Amino acid sequence: MTMMADTSLREYANAASQAAERISMSVLVPFYGDNPGGLVRALEDQAAGDVEIVLYDDGEPDRELNAALSLLLASLETPARLLTSTRNRGRSEGRNLLAEQARGDWLVFLDADMRPGGPAFLQTYRALAARGGFDAAYGGHATDWPSERELELHAALTRSCEEHGAEERNVTGPTAFCSSNILVRADVMKAVPFDTGFTGWxxxxxxxxxMAAREFTLVHVDNPAWHGGLQSPAALLAKFRAGAVNYRRLLDRHPELAGLPGARAARTLARIPGQAALRGVWSTITRSPVLPMKLRTTALKLWRASWTAEALS
Structure with a gap:
């Protein structure tokens, strides 16, 4: 763990963390407004010995939540810390900060709205780390079907595009990695931090x-975490529009990824005169709860490809 010279950052460490002499694994959870309390409680049931939990509040938009989490950590027997930044650093810088402050040789990144996929979630990662033979692993994730109809589109999109087993993901390779459930060696994060040039989502x-796969061994395993945080169609439309700039940055940095489905779809749309005028149609279809789900997810993908085409032009 590095010393925190940045005056915009403060730390709360519970008694168990202050007394811990040896930490082998750090579970790292960034959040911005989301409440990671449920995840912390679930991890407490699985953590044992030399595992620590480190939370990072990116910009402290909710001071009451921050204070409540400090009280929660104080009640834990597991070593736990809360890092709080008074300025918003964003997804990449926040994760880099967590990696810098972690004390474990192995790091597990989880999102605040997640929960372990089973009672042996951490045990599975500890066993994998002990066995070795790799430098980073993505465990995958699963999604509950929501009770709110407005969130069904996001669940359907996630299940169709992201919920694949390790065998299939290993065929895809590094581009199937998500930061929401990664086990990674601490020295890998020192060598290859997240690029802070990616802003927003x-x-x-x-x-x-x-980048990491160029120097280290990355693998896919079946150790899923359940992912919450489902969003409305309006939120997805806004997120996918804004994310086009980051996709452009990804392709600029890695021209070899030009064959990805999203890049191919964007290039195809870019050849259609006036394709941007169809965005209103795709937005309407995406938002309509009475239309078939496959049609809605297809419209959402076309919306994303349309904005990506503009960003690539």
Whole structure:
């Protein structure tokens, strides 16, 4: 763990963390407004011995939540710390900061709205780390079907595009990595941090995996975490529009990724005169709860490809 000279950053460490002499694995959880309390409680049930939990509040948008989390960590027997930044650093810089401050030889990145996929989640990662033979692993994730109809589109999109087993993901390779459930050696993060040139949402994890795979061994395993944080169609439309800039950065940094489905779709749309005028149609279809789900997810993908085409032009 490095010393924190940055005056915009403060730390709370519970009694167990202050007393811990040896930490082998650090579970790192960045958040911005989301409450990671449920995840922390689930991890407490699985953590044992030399595992620590480190939370990072990026910009402290909710001071009451921050204070409540400090009280929660104080009640834990597991070593736990809360890092709080008074300025928003973003996804890449926040994760880099967590990696710098972690004390473990192995790091597990999880999102605040996740929960372990099973009672042996951490045990599985500890066993994998002990066995070795790799430098970073992505465990995959699963999604509960929501009770709110407005969130069904996001769940359907996630299940169709992201929920694949390790065998299939290993065929895809580094571009199937997501930062939401990664086990990685601490020295890998020192050598290959997340690129802070990616701002806002999207693709910093793919960029990181492609860069890391050039020097280290990356693998896919079946150790999923359940992912919450489903968003409304309106939120997805906004996110995918904004993410086009990051996709452009990804392709600029890695021209070999020009064959990715999203890049091919964007190039195809770019050849259609006036394709941008169709965005209103795709937006309407995406938002409509009465239309078939496959049609809605297709419209959302076309919306994303359209904005990507503009960013690539």
């Amino acid at each position: 999207g693709f910093e994890d793919v960029d990181w995996a492609v």
